[in-house]
Amino acid sequence: DAEVVLVGRSNVGKSTLMRELTGHTFDTGQRPGVTREPNHYDWAGPDFVLTDLPxxxxxxxxxxxxxxxIKTDVVRYVEANAEKILVGILVVDGKSVVDIIDRHSGPDEIPHDVEMFHFLREVGVEPVVAVNKMDKVDDGDERLDDLCDRLGLHPPWQQWQETIAPISAKRGNIDALNEAVRHHLHEAQRDDL
Ligand code: GDP
Structure with missing residues (x-):
């Protein structure tokens, strides 16, 4: 079955988003590092599996x-299953992601989120960045443009709506993500014809 995976740093709201996407309840604020195994769930009909990675x-x-x-395990899982993984949802915290990226950018340091974004592309998995907690962000367009810039995508962010999806998982506001993922799934199905 085709697969969509969810990756992200801890505390970005991955469990909250999983709950929105699947209707299952997940332990939010769970002790970090405890969920070490990939978890699989049905999503968007029987044809797709949604996999939550640590x-x-x-x-x-x-x-x-x-x-x-943990990060090595995530990377290995994606590499080993890249063939059937159509989309990789990279969840980030819209409020802090740009600051964290900037703090960890240097001559011999690549921030986790930037690294993961490029890694997904390299292994042929379409990345969709779920920019979560947008309810906490005032200057949304500016933040999203900055994020695009850090990921090597030319702003304005509005031209990347298949890749950049501003959401608020906590408020159940995830339309942009559903749209972006659906876009890639349709493209993949068309390629199969
Ligand atoms: P995880 O570690 O990535 O699974 O993150 P959780 O889902 O446990 O969420 C971490 C914290 O962020 C919790 O306090 C959530 O209530 C909060 N959170 C998750 N999504 C949102 C959101 O869209 N907006 C806001 N303001 N907080 C959120």
Missing amino acids: GFGFMKGVPEDVREE
């Missing part, structure tokens, strides 16, 4: 080497 990046109380292991 959150990576900084987690309070989780040692550096464990965090690295």
Whole structure:
């Protein structure tokens, strides 16, 4: 079956979004690093599987080497299944993502989110960035343009609506994400004809 995966740093609202997408309840605010295995759920009809992958990046109380292991596991899973994964939803926190990216950009440092975005593309998985918590952001268009810029996409963000999806999972406002994912799924089906 075709697959859509969900990746993202911890605390960006991945569990909240999973609940919106699937109707299942998930332990939000769960002890970080506990969910280590990929979890599969039916989504958008019987033809697609939505896979929730463990959150990576900084987690309070989780040692550096464990965090690295988690990220390696995520990368390995995507690599091993790249053939059937059509879309990779990279969930980010719209309020803080640009600041975090800028803080971790340097000559020998690539921020997790930027790395993951390019990695998905490299293995042939269409990335869709779910920019979550937009309810907390005042200067939305500016933030989204900045994010595009950091990901190497030319602003304005409005020309990337298949890739950049501003949402508020907590408020159940995820139309932009559904649209973007549906777009890629349709494209993939058309390619199969
Ligand atoms: P996870 O670690 O990525 O699974 O993140 P959670 O789903 O547990 O959410 C982390 C925190 O962010 C929780 O306090 C959520 O209530 C909050 N959160 C999730 N989505 C949103 C959102 O769209 N807006 C706001 N303001 N908070 C959110």
